[in-house]
Amino acid sequence: MIKLLAFDLDGTLTQHKTPISEDYRKLLNSLSKKYKLLIVGAGRCKRIRNQIGDVPIDIIGNYGMEYCKYDSESGRDVMIRSVILPTEKEELLIRAQRLRERFGFFEYYGEPLEFHSSGCVTLPLLGTAAMLEDKLRFDPTREKRRKIYKDVVDAFPEYNVFIGGSSSFDMAPKPFDKLYALEDYLSEHGISESECAYCGDDYGVGGNDESVLHSDVKFIKVDSYLSTGKFLEDYLSNEAN
Ligand SMILES: [Mg+2]
CATH class of the missing domain: 3.30.1240.20 (Eukaryotic phosphomannomutase, cap domain)
Known part of the structure:
Protein backbone atom coordinates (compact mmCIF):
# COMPACT_ATOMS: atom_id res chain seq x y z
CA MET A 1 0.00 0.00 0.00
CA ILE A 2 1.56 3.28 -1.14
CA LYS A 3 1.45 6.16 1.37
CA LEU A 4 3.89 8.61 -0.18
CA LEU A 5 4.18 9.73 -3.80
CA ALA A 6 7.53 11.37 -4.43
CA PHE A 7 8.60 13.11 -7.62
CA ASP A 8 11.59 14.51 -9.35
CA LEU A 9 10.54 17.80 -10.97
CA ASP A 10 12.40 18.79 -14.15
CA GLY A 11 11.79 16.25 -16.91
CA THR A 12 9.29 14.36 -14.73
CA LEU A 13 6.43 16.79 -14.07
CA THR A 14 7.47 19.54 -16.49
CA GLN A 15 10.24 20.71 -18.77
CA HIS A 16 13.48 22.04 -17.32
CA LYS A 17 12.88 25.11 -15.10
CA THR A 18 9.29 25.52 -16.38
CA PRO A 19 6.03 25.80 -14.36
CA ILE A 20 3.94 22.61 -14.29
CA SER A 21 0.72 22.55 -16.30
CA GLU A 22 -2.66 23.45 -14.79
CA ASP A 23 -3.78 19.85 -15.43
CA TYR A 24 -0.90 18.43 -13.42
CA ARG A 25 -1.51 20.96 -10.65
CA LYS A 26 -5.13 19.81 -10.40
CA LEU A 27 -4.09 16.14 -10.41
CA LEU A 28 -1.54 16.73 -7.66
CA ASN A 29 -4.11 18.62 -5.60
CA SER A 30 -6.52 15.67 -5.91
CA LEU A 31 -3.76 13.18 -5.08
CA SER A 32 -2.85 15.16 -1.96
CA LYS A 33 -6.17 14.08 -0.43
CA LYS A 34 -5.12 10.40 -0.66
CA TYR A 35 -1.33 10.45 -0.35
CA LYS A 36 1.47 12.41 1.17
CA LEU A 37 3.28 14.23 -1.64
CA LEU A 38 6.94 15.15 -1.94
CA ILE A 39 9.27 16.67 -4.50
CA VAL A 40 12.90 15.54 -4.35
CA GLY A 41 14.71 18.09 -6.47
CA ALA A 42 18.16 19.19 -7.52
CA GLY A 43 17.37 22.92 -7.45
CA ARG A 44 16.55 25.16 -4.53
CA CYS A 45 13.20 24.78 -2.71
CA LYS A 46 12.18 28.31 -3.70
CA ARG A 47 12.63 27.67 -7.41
CA ILE A 48 10.79 24.33 -7.10
CA ARG A 49 7.86 26.02 -5.33
CA ASN A 50 7.68 28.66 -8.07
CA GLN A 51 7.37 25.89 -10.67
CA ILE A 52 4.89 23.76 -8.70
CA GLY A 53 2.58 26.57 -7.57
CA ASP A 54 -0.22 26.09 -5.09
CA VAL A 55 -0.08 22.36 -4.24
CA PRO A 56 0.08 20.83 -0.73
CA ILE A 57 3.48 19.20 -1.18
CA ASP A 58 6.68 19.01 0.85
CA ILE A 59 9.86 19.97 -0.97
CA ILE A 60 13.40 18.63 -0.72
CA GLY A 61 15.86 20.85 -2.60
CA ASN A 62 19.55 20.73 -3.46
CA TYR A 63 19.66 16.92 -3.08
CA GLY A 64 18.55 17.16 0.54
CA MET A 65 20.60 20.16 1.63
CA GLU A 66 17.30 22.07 1.75
CA TYR A 67 13.98 20.83 3.09
CA CYS A 68 10.68 22.72 3.30
CA LYS A 69 7.49 21.42 4.89
CA TYR A 70 4.15 22.58 3.55
CA ASP A 71 2.03 24.09 6.31
CA SER A 72 -1.59 23.39 5.39
CA GLU A 73 -3.01 26.05 7.71
CA SER A 74 -1.08 28.98 6.29
CA GLY A 75 -0.56 27.42 2.85
CA ARG A 76 3.12 28.33 3.10
CA ASP A 77 6.43 26.49 3.12
CA VAL A 78 8.32 26.27 6.38
CA MET A 79 12.07 25.86 5.93
CA ILE A 80 13.21 22.97 8.11
CA ARG A 81 16.74 22.55 6.83
CA SER A 82 19.13 24.69 4.82
CA VAL A 83 22.64 23.30 4.90
CA ILE A 84 25.56 25.33 3.60
CA LEU A 85 28.89 23.55 3.34
CA PRO A 86 32.33 25.08 2.67
CA THR A 87 34.02 24.57 -0.70
CA GLU A 88 37.77 24.12 -1.27
CA LYS A 174 28.43 13.75 0.35
CA PRO A 175 26.26 12.30 1.79
CA PHE A 176 23.62 14.36 -0.05
CA ASP A 177 21.82 12.75 -2.94
CA LYS A 178 18.18 12.01 -3.70
CA LEU A 179 18.08 8.61 -2.01
CA TYR A 180 19.79 9.91 1.13
CA ALA A 181 17.28 12.77 1.30
CA LEU A 182 14.30 10.52 0.59
CA GLU A 183 15.32 7.95 3.23
CA ASP A 184 15.70 10.72 5.78
CA TYR A 185 12.18 11.94 4.95
CA LEU A 186 10.74 8.40 5.13
CA SER A 187 12.24 7.75 8.56
CA GLU A 188 10.98 11.12 9.82
CA HIS A 189 7.44 10.14 8.78
CA GLY A 190 7.58 6.46 9.74
CA ILE A 191 7.03 5.36 6.14
CA SER A 192 8.91 2.35 4.73
CA GLU A 193 10.60 2.28 1.31
CA SER A 194 7.98 -0.16 0.04
CA GLU A 195 5.22 2.31 0.98
CA CYS A 196 6.73 4.94 -1.31
CA ALA A 197 6.49 5.33 -5.08
CA TYR A 198 8.92 7.66 -6.86
CA CYS A 199 8.64 9.11 -10.39
CA GLY A 200 11.91 10.13 -12.03
CA ASP A 201 13.30 10.61 -15.52
CA ASP A 202 17.02 10.62 -14.81
CA TYR A 203 17.48 6.98 -13.85
CA GLY A 204 20.30 6.03 -16.26
CA VAL A 205 23.99 5.71 -15.28
CA GLY A 206 25.08 8.92 -13.56
CA GLY A 207 21.54 10.35 -13.55
CA ASN A 208 20.39 12.17 -10.43
CA ASP A 209 17.47 9.74 -9.87
CA GLU A 210 19.65 6.63 -10.28
CA SER A 211 20.26 6.16 -6.54
CA VAL A 212 16.50 5.82 -5.92
CA LEU A 213 16.16 3.26 -8.74
CA HIS A 214 18.52 0.92 -6.86
CA SER A 215 16.54 1.11 -3.59
CA ASP A 216 13.37 -0.71 -2.46
CA VAL A 217 11.25 2.31 -3.34
CA LYS A 218 8.82 1.57 -6.18
CA PHE A 219 10.44 3.42 -9.06
CA ILE A 220 8.27 4.70 -11.91
CA LYS A 221 10.49 5.36 -14.93
CA VAL A 222 9.46 8.52 -16.75
CA ASP A 223 10.59 8.86 -20.35
CA SER A 224 8.54 11.97 -21.09
CA TYR A 225 6.94 14.30 -18.56
CA LEU A 226 3.86 14.29 -20.83
CA SER A 227 3.15 10.67 -19.86
CA THR A 228 3.46 11.22 -16.08
CA GLY A 229 -0.20 12.31 -15.94
CA LYS A 230 -1.22 8.72 -16.73
CA PHE A 231 0.55 7.47 -13.59
CA LEU A 232 -1.02 10.22 -11.55
CA GLU A 233 -4.49 9.25 -12.80
CA ASP A 234 -3.83 5.59 -12.03
CA TYR A 235 -2.88 6.45 -8.46
CA LEU A 236 -5.88 8.71 -8.14
CA SER A 237 -8.26 5.95 -9.24
CA ASN A 238 -6.37 3.46 -7.02
CA GLU A 239 -5.63 1.21 -9.99
CA ALA A 240 -1.91 1.35 -9.29
CA ASN A 241 -2.16 0.77 -5.57
MG1 LIG B 1 14.75 15.14 -13.90
Whole structure:
Protein backbone atom coordinates (compact mmCIF):
# COMPACT_ATOMS: atom_id res chain seq x y z
CA MET A 1 0.00 0.00 0.00
CA ILE A 2 1.56 3.28 -1.14
CA LYS A 3 1.45 6.16 1.37
CA LEU A 4 3.89 8.61 -0.18
CA LEU A 5 4.18 9.73 -3.80
CA ALA A 6 7.53 11.37 -4.43
CA PHE A 7 8.60 13.11 -7.62
CA ASP A 8 11.59 14.51 -9.35
CA LEU A 9 10.54 17.80 -10.97
CA ASP A 10 12.40 18.79 -14.15
CA GLY A 11 11.79 16.25 -16.91
CA THR A 12 9.29 14.36 -14.73
CA LEU A 13 6.43 16.79 -14.07
CA THR A 14 7.47 19.54 -16.49
CA GLN A 15 10.24 20.71 -18.77
CA HIS A 16 13.48 22.04 -17.32
CA LYS A 17 12.88 25.11 -15.10
CA THR A 18 9.29 25.52 -16.38
CA PRO A 19 6.03 25.80 -14.36
CA ILE A 20 3.94 22.61 -14.29
CA SER A 21 0.72 22.55 -16.30
CA GLU A 22 -2.66 23.45 -14.79
CA ASP A 23 -3.78 19.85 -15.43
CA TYR A 24 -0.90 18.43 -13.42
CA ARG A 25 -1.51 20.96 -10.65
CA LYS A 26 -5.13 19.81 -10.40
CA LEU A 27 -4.09 16.14 -10.41
CA LEU A 28 -1.54 16.73 -7.66
CA ASN A 29 -4.11 18.62 -5.60
CA SER A 30 -6.52 15.67 -5.91
CA LEU A 31 -3.76 13.18 -5.08
CA SER A 32 -2.85 15.16 -1.96
CA LYS A 33 -6.17 14.08 -0.43
CA LYS A 34 -5.12 10.40 -0.66
CA TYR A 35 -1.33 10.45 -0.35
CA LYS A 36 1.47 12.41 1.17
CA LEU A 37 3.28 14.23 -1.64
CA LEU A 38 6.94 15.15 -1.94
CA ILE A 39 9.27 16.67 -4.50
CA VAL A 40 12.90 15.54 -4.35
CA GLY A 41 14.71 18.09 -6.47
CA ALA A 42 18.16 19.19 -7.52
CA GLY A 43 17.37 22.92 -7.45
CA ARG A 44 16.55 25.16 -4.53
CA CYS A 45 13.20 24.78 -2.71
CA LYS A 46 12.18 28.31 -3.70
CA ARG A 47 12.63 27.67 -7.41
CA ILE A 48 10.79 24.33 -7.10
CA ARG A 49 7.86 26.02 -5.33
CA ASN A 50 7.68 28.66 -8.07
CA GLN A 51 7.37 25.89 -10.67
CA ILE A 52 4.89 23.76 -8.70
CA GLY A 53 2.58 26.57 -7.57
CA ASP A 54 -0.22 26.09 -5.09
CA VAL A 55 -0.08 22.36 -4.24
CA PRO A 56 0.08 20.83 -0.73
CA ILE A 57 3.48 19.20 -1.18
CA ASP A 58 6.68 19.01 0.85
CA ILE A 59 9.86 19.97 -0.97
CA ILE A 60 13.40 18.63 -0.72
CA GLY A 61 15.86 20.85 -2.60
CA ASN A 62 19.55 20.73 -3.46
CA TYR A 63 19.66 16.92 -3.08
CA GLY A 64 18.55 17.16 0.54
CA MET A 65 20.60 20.16 1.63
CA GLU A 66 17.30 22.07 1.75
CA TYR A 67 13.98 20.83 3.09
CA CYS A 68 10.68 22.72 3.30
CA LYS A 69 7.49 21.42 4.89
CA TYR A 70 4.15 22.58 3.55
CA ASP A 71 2.03 24.09 6.31
CA SER A 72 -1.59 23.39 5.39
CA GLU A 73 -3.01 26.05 7.71
CA SER A 74 -1.08 28.98 6.29
CA GLY A 75 -0.56 27.42 2.85
CA ARG A 76 3.12 28.33 3.10
CA ASP A 77 6.43 26.49 3.12
CA VAL A 78 8.32 26.27 6.38
CA MET A 79 12.07 25.86 5.93
CA ILE A 80 13.21 22.97 8.11
CA ARG A 81 16.74 22.55 6.83
CA SER A 82 19.13 24.69 4.82
CA VAL A 83 22.64 23.30 4.90
CA ILE A 84 25.56 25.33 3.60
CA LEU A 85 28.89 23.55 3.34
CA PRO A 86 32.33 25.08 2.67
CA THR A 87 34.02 24.57 -0.70
CA GLU A 88 37.77 24.12 -1.27
CA LYS A 89 37.63 26.22 -4.43
CA GLU A 90 41.35 26.33 -5.28
CA GLU A 91 41.75 22.59 -4.85
CA LEU A 92 38.65 21.82 -6.95
CA LEU A 93 39.84 24.16 -9.71
CA ILE A 94 43.15 22.28 -9.90
CA ARG A 95 41.39 18.92 -10.14
CA ALA A 96 38.98 20.21 -12.79
CA GLN A 97 41.91 21.56 -14.83
CA ARG A 98 43.64 18.17 -14.66
CA LEU A 99 40.49 16.50 -15.99
CA ARG A 100 40.22 19.05 -18.81
CA GLU A 101 43.83 18.39 -19.83
CA ARG A 102 43.44 14.64 -19.62
CA PHE A 103 40.28 14.47 -21.74
CA GLY A 104 40.88 17.43 -24.06
CA PHE A 105 38.25 19.87 -22.84
CA PHE A 106 40.70 22.78 -22.90
CA GLU A 107 38.40 25.35 -24.44
CA TYR A 108 35.71 26.87 -22.29
CA TYR A 109 33.88 30.17 -22.00
CA GLY A 110 33.51 32.03 -18.70
CA GLU A 111 34.47 30.11 -15.58
CA PRO A 112 35.67 26.47 -15.53
CA LEU A 113 33.63 25.61 -12.41
CA GLU A 114 30.46 27.10 -10.93
CA PHE A 115 30.31 27.32 -7.14
CA HIS A 116 26.81 27.48 -5.65
CA SER A 117 26.18 29.13 -2.28
CA SER A 118 24.98 25.78 -0.81
CA GLY A 119 28.31 24.07 -1.45
CA CYS A 120 27.09 22.26 -4.56
CA VAL A 121 29.41 22.61 -7.56
CA THR A 122 28.81 22.40 -11.31
CA LEU A 123 31.51 21.34 -13.77
CA PRO A 124 30.36 22.81 -17.11
CA LEU A 125 32.60 21.20 -19.71
CA LEU A 126 32.06 24.14 -22.10
CA GLY A 127 32.34 26.76 -19.32
CA THR A 128 29.78 28.86 -17.46
CA ALA A 129 29.33 31.33 -20.35
CA ALA A 130 28.99 28.87 -23.27
CA MET A 131 26.26 29.52 -25.83
CA LEU A 132 23.04 27.56 -25.32
CA GLU A 133 23.14 26.12 -28.85
CA ASP A 134 26.69 24.86 -28.32
CA LYS A 135 25.67 23.27 -25.04
CA LEU A 136 22.66 21.54 -26.59
CA ARG A 137 24.76 20.24 -29.47
CA PHE A 138 27.60 19.04 -27.26
CA ASP A 139 26.34 15.73 -25.85
CA PRO A 140 22.64 15.08 -26.49
CA THR A 141 23.04 11.31 -25.96
CA ARG A 142 25.24 11.86 -22.85
CA GLU A 143 27.77 9.51 -24.42
CA LYS A 144 30.71 11.90 -23.98
CA ARG A 145 29.96 12.40 -20.32
CA ARG A 146 29.20 8.75 -19.61
CA LYS A 147 32.63 7.89 -21.05
CA ILE A 148 34.42 10.00 -18.43
CA TYR A 149 31.82 9.70 -15.66
CA LYS A 150 33.88 7.32 -13.53
CA ASP A 151 36.96 9.54 -13.85
CA VAL A 152 34.99 12.57 -12.69
CA VAL A 153 33.59 10.54 -9.77
CA ASP A 154 37.15 9.49 -8.83
CA ALA A 155 38.46 13.06 -9.11
CA PHE A 156 35.89 14.42 -6.65
CA PRO A 157 35.51 11.68 -3.99
CA GLU A 158 33.96 14.05 -1.42
CA TYR A 159 31.02 14.69 -3.79
CA ASN A 160 28.17 12.70 -5.29
CA VAL A 161 28.51 13.38 -9.01
CA PHE A 162 25.65 13.45 -11.54
CA ILE A 163 25.47 13.91 -15.28
CA GLY A 164 23.37 17.07 -15.44
CA GLY A 165 22.01 19.63 -17.87
CA SER A 166 23.27 19.38 -21.44
CA SER A 167 27.02 19.54 -21.04
CA SER A 168 27.90 19.46 -17.36
CA PHE A 169 28.35 17.43 -14.21
CA ASP A 170 26.53 18.41 -11.02
CA MET A 171 28.15 17.68 -7.69
CA ALA A 172 26.54 17.58 -4.25
CA PRO A 173 28.70 17.27 -1.12
CA LYS A 174 28.43 13.75 0.35
CA PRO A 175 26.26 12.30 1.79
CA PHE A 176 23.62 14.36 -0.05
CA ASP A 177 21.82 12.75 -2.94
CA LYS A 178 18.18 12.01 -3.70
CA LEU A 179 18.08 8.61 -2.01
CA TYR A 180 19.79 9.91 1.13
CA ALA A 181 17.28 12.77 1.30
CA LEU A 182 14.30 10.52 0.59
CA GLU A 183 15.32 7.95 3.23
CA ASP A 184 15.70 10.72 5.78
CA TYR A 185 12.18 11.94 4.95
CA LEU A 186 10.74 8.40 5.13
CA SER A 187 12.24 7.75 8.56
CA GLU A 188 10.98 11.12 9.82
CA HIS A 189 7.44 10.14 8.78
CA GLY A 190 7.58 6.46 9.74
CA ILE A 191 7.03 5.36 6.14
CA SER A 192 8.91 2.35 4.73
CA GLU A 193 10.60 2.28 1.31
CA SER A 194 7.98 -0.16 0.04
CA GLU A 195 5.22 2.31 0.98
CA CYS A 196 6.73 4.94 -1.31
CA ALA A 197 6.49 5.33 -5.08
CA TYR A 198 8.92 7.66 -6.86
CA CYS A 199 8.64 9.11 -10.39
CA GLY A 200 11.91 10.13 -12.03
CA ASP A 201 13.30 10.61 -15.52
CA ASP A 202 17.02 10.62 -14.81
CA TYR A 203 17.48 6.98 -13.85
CA GLY A 204 20.30 6.03 -16.26
CA VAL A 205 23.99 5.71 -15.28
CA GLY A 206 25.08 8.92 -13.56
CA GLY A 207 21.54 10.35 -13.55
CA ASN A 208 20.39 12.17 -10.43
CA ASP A 209 17.47 9.74 -9.87
CA GLU A 210 19.65 6.63 -10.28
CA SER A 211 20.26 6.16 -6.54
CA VAL A 212 16.50 5.82 -5.92
CA LEU A 213 16.16 3.26 -8.74
CA HIS A 214 18.52 0.92 -6.86
CA SER A 215 16.54 1.11 -3.59
CA ASP A 216 13.37 -0.71 -2.46
CA VAL A 217 11.25 2.31 -3.34
CA LYS A 218 8.82 1.57 -6.18
CA PHE A 219 10.44 3.42 -9.06
CA ILE A 220 8.27 4.70 -11.91
CA LYS A 221 10.49 5.36 -14.93
CA VAL A 222 9.46 8.52 -16.75
CA ASP A 223 10.59 8.86 -20.35
CA SER A 224 8.54 11.97 -21.09
CA TYR A 225 6.94 14.30 -18.56
CA LEU A 226 3.86 14.29 -20.83
CA SER A 227 3.15 10.67 -19.86
CA THR A 228 3.46 11.22 -16.08
CA GLY A 229 -0.20 12.31 -15.94
CA LYS A 230 -1.22 8.72 -16.73
CA PHE A 231 0.55 7.47 -13.59
CA LEU A 232 -1.02 10.22 -11.55
CA GLU A 233 -4.49 9.25 -12.80
CA ASP A 234 -3.83 5.59 -12.03
CA TYR A 235 -2.88 6.45 -8.46
CA LEU A 236 -5.88 8.71 -8.14
CA SER A 237 -8.26 5.95 -9.24
CA ASN A 238 -6.37 3.46 -7.02
CA GLU A 239 -5.63 1.21 -9.99
CA ALA A 240 -1.91 1.35 -9.29
CA ASN A 241 -2.16 0.77 -5.57
MG1 LIG B 1 14.75 15.14 -13.90
